Structures are given as structure tokens and as C-alpha cells.
Amino acid sequence: MSTALHRSQTAAAPTRRAAVEAIIARIDLEHEPPAGGLPNEDLARAAMLRDPARRERFLAGRRLLRAALATRHGLGAAAAPIRTGPTGKPFLPDGLPSISLAHSGRWCALALSEDCEVGVDIEQIVERPGLDALAAVFMPAPARDQIAAAQAEHRSEVVLHWWVRLEAAAKACGAPLDHAAALFDAVQFADLQAAGFVAAVAGCGPRPLRVTWIELGR
Numbered sequence: 001m002s003t004a005l006h007r008s009q010t011a012a013a014p015t016r017r018a019a020v021e022a023i024i025a026r027i028d029l030e031h032e033p034p035a036g037g038l039p040n041e042d043l044a045r046a047a048m049l050r051d052p053a054r055r056e057r058f059l060a061g062r063r064l065l066r067a068a069l070a071t072r073h074g075l076g077a078a079a080a081p082i083r084t085g086p087t088g089k090p091f092l093p094d095g096l097p098s099i100s101l102a103h104s105g106r107w108c109a110l111a112l113s114e115d116c117e118v119g120v121d122i123e124q125i126v127e128r129p130g131l132d133a134l135a136a137v138f139m140p141a142p143a144r145d146q147i148a149a150a151q152a153e154h155r156s157e158v159v160l161h162w163w164v165r166l167e168a169a170a171k172a173c174g175a176p177l178d179h180a181a182a183l184f185d186a187v188q189f190a191d192l193q194a195a196g197f198v199a200a201v202a203g204c205g206p207r208p209l210r211v212t213w214i215e216l217g218r
Contacts, residue, residue, distance in 0.1 A: 167180070
């Protein structure tokens with residue numbers, strides 16, 4: 001009798017959620033601070049980007065990441081080594097916290113977690129006529145069905161909603177984008193939509209997410 005009760009209690013125990021911190025920051029490309037204070041590895045990577053806007057977004061993302069590592073994880077902002085994986089995802093040599101960065105237009109998103117491999121994506125809400133064609137190629141069937149059923153005036157937002165999930169899933173699991181649709185059943189999601197952007201966080205694994213969203217520079 002006591003054994004059955006013990007088993008029942010064990011089976012009913014809730015799964016501990018994976019904690020994720022997601023920071024959304026607005027980038028002012030005309031008034032971004034100088035690159036001073038960033039380590040040479042960041043400056044060297046930025047110098048490889050020929051487009052000035054992409055370069056400033058990259059530097060803004062690194063400033064955001066290094067500030068978060070310093071204030072939340074006690075890592076020296078300029079000293080923390082940041083490596084880049086084969087799919088372009090940044091990581092720390094010891095693996096914790098898992099980190100992910102994304103940029104779109106005037107927005108930058110950062111996700112950090114010590115509980116799961118994490119991915120983040122953000123997209124500025126603008127008309128993107130070519131995105132429907134990409135969605136038809138990369139999206140899982142439920143996404144394609146929902147996009148097809150959406151009213152014309154809302155279709156772009158529905159596409160972006162699924163697109164950020166797709167990108168976040170690929171980043172969380174370290175997979176190329178064309179494999180991301182197959183990962184949807186193995187990834188947990190959290191979404192945020194606000195004036196001007198839509199964002200998603202993905203955690204690779206079965207644990208549901210507990211996401212703390214922080215918006216900077218509104």
C-alpha cells in the first residue's frame with residue numbers, strides 16, 4: 001500500500017522548468033557608443049562585416065552579451081572568452097550559461113540559460129513578400145496550414161511568428177535551418193510579441209521553459 005502511494009506521488013511530481021532569461025534591447029544605430037571596451041576578438045569579427053549596419057548590430061549584441069555575463073554571471077565583461085560554433089551560435093568554453101543572440105532592424109535579442117541549450121530569434125514586423133516562399137520550404141506542416149488559413153492582412157505576422165520559432169529551434173539544437181522543422185517536437189517554446197517586433201525563445205529538450213522577458217531601451 002505504501003509502495004503504491006509512493007509511486008503515485010512520484011509520477012505526479014511536476015517537471016522543474018528550465019529557467020531562461022531573454023533580454024530585448026532597442027538599437028540606435030546613429031547613437032551607438034564607440035566600440036572601445038570590447039576585446040580584440042569582437043572587434044576583429046566586426047571588422048569582417050562590410051555592411052556598417054550589420055557591423056553596428058553585431059557590436060551592440062556583443063555589448064549586451066558581455067554586460068549580461070558581467071552583471072548576472074560574475075564574468076568579466078571584456079575577459080570572458082566567446083567562441084562561435086559551426087552554425088554561428090556563440091558559446092562559452094565551459095558551456096554555461098548557454099547563450100544565443102539575434103538581430104533584426106533596430107532590435108537585438110539575447111537569451112541565457114544554465115538549465116538547457118537555448119536559442120532566440122527576433123524579427124522586426126515589416127512586410128516581407130519573399131518570406132512566404134521560404135516558409136513553404138522550411139516550415140513544418142502545422143505552420144504551413146496556419147499560414148495558409150490566415151487572413152491576408154495578418155499573414156505576415158503569422159509567418160513571422162512561426163519563423164522566429166524555426167530560427168530559435170535551429171539555434172537551440174545547433175542545427176542548420178533546413179533541419180529545424182524536424183526539431184519542433186523536441187523543443188520547448190516561449191513567444192513574445194510587442195509593438196514593432198515578434199520574438200521566440202526555444203529550449204532544446206523536454207523541460208518546459210520559465211522565461212523572464214526583459215525589455216531595454218523602450
